[in-house]
Amino acid sequence: MKRIEYILLIVVRFLVNLFPIRVSQKIAKFWGVIFFYILPIRKKTAFINLTLCFPDADKKMKQKIIKSCYQNTLMTLTEILCLPKIVSRGIDKIFNNVDANAILNGYEKGNGIILTSAHFSNWELSAIALSYFTKKPIDVIVKTQTNKLVDKKINEFRTLTDNRMIHVGAALRQIPKLLRNNDVIAFLIDQSAPEGYSYFSDFFGIQVSSFSGPAKYALKYNSELVFGYIIRKENLKFDLVTHRIETNDLEGTVEEKAKALTQRLQKATEDAIRKNPEQWLWFHRRFKHILNQKSPYAN
Numbered sequence: 001m002k003r004i005e006y007i008l009l010i011v012v013r014f015l016v017n018l019f020p021i022r023v024s025q026k027i028a029k030f031w032g033v034i035f036f037y038i039l040p041i042r043k044k045t046a047f048i049n050l051t052l053c054f055p056d057a058d059k060k061m062k063q064k065i066i067k068s069c070y071q072n073t074l075m076t077l078t079e080i081l082c083l084p085k086i087v088s089r090g091i092d093k094i095f096n097n098v099d100a101n102a103i104l105n106g107y108e109k110g111n112g113i114i115l116t117s118a119h120f121s122n123w124e125l126s127a128i129a130l131s132y133f134t135k136k137p138i139d140v141i142v143k144t145q146t147n148k149l150v151d152k153k154i155n156e157f158r159t160l161t162d163n164r165m166i167h168v169g170a171a172l173r174q175i176p177k178l179l180r181n182n183d184v185i186a187f188l189i190d191q192s193a194p195e196g197y198s199y200f201s202d203f204f205g206i207q208v209s210s211f212s213g214p215a216k217y218a219l220k221y222n223s224e225l226v227f228g229y230i231i232r233k234e235n236l237k238f239d240l241v242t243h244r245i246e247t248n249d250l251e252g253t254v255e256e257k258a259k260a261l262t263q264r265l266q267k268a269t270e271d272a273i274r275k276n277p278e279q280w281l282w283f284h285r286r287f288k289h290i291l292n293q294k295s296p297y298a299n
Contacts, residue, residue: 006149032071068278102242106224112179118190119281215261
């Protein structure tokens with residue numbers, strides 16, 4: 001089965017690369033509509049999440065956002081399969097505006113940079129674009145895919161601009177050394193975090209389990225903390241946005257500071273989603289403690 005999945009990946013990659021990138025994006029956008037109406041994978045989960053986050057939104061608005069979310073997801077998968085072509089032709093050609101100053105300024109501090117982001121727009125392209133525009137490699141914390149053949153191929157794409165992948169199990173050993181070397185370490189922080197590696201933070205007015213690692217590392221090693229992501233525009237190009245998260249004005253114990261800083265990261269994530277809700281991956285089980293119960297929110 002895993003070999004079949006890998007062969008399917010290679011076949012789809014071949015097909016999407018037969019066309020110019022812009023054409024492949026438009027085809028993927030069309031398929032997003034097909035998925036919304038005919039293959040509604042995790043559609044109920046998305047409706048529940050949207051109802052929790054935007055309780056005043058009517059059903060029509062939620063459907064519009066979810067349909068756009070399917071389109072964004074299919075375009076993201078297509079763009080990932082086209083990454084070798086995108087990189088070889090120049091990533092700058094698919095970007096309108098680039099603001100990587102928070103990363104560039106962070107290097108001056110000399111204590112490493114904690115880069116946080118979310119499953120927003122094309123999250124895989126975000127890390128590649130940041131390393132491309134800053135001319136510095138990024139160390140990305142990733143989970144190993146269950147299909148090793150697929151995992152290897154995806155990591156080939158992720159490292160096209162010399163980024164390095166750090167698998168979750170090895171991260172604890174490597175992060176201190178990387179920060180002392182003034183490297184950039186990237187975390188995705190918008191999924192539900194496991195017990196022992198999390199604090200409960202406010203996210204759209206709901207207490208959710210949030211990864212505590214980025215805040216703890218930033219405080220312990222006096223590292224710069226940055227939230228960065230890309231935004232898909234109507235012309236199917238992107239804007240790159242980064243901004244520094246303040247860490248020097250916190251009060252209280254180390255634990256209290258880490259909790260407050262984790263909250264700031266969740267607020268930065270929420271702000272990005274509120275501005276462009278159709279570009280966040282609403283299919284994640286972000287609110288596990290609610291979704292595990294019989295819920296009326298999907299209606």
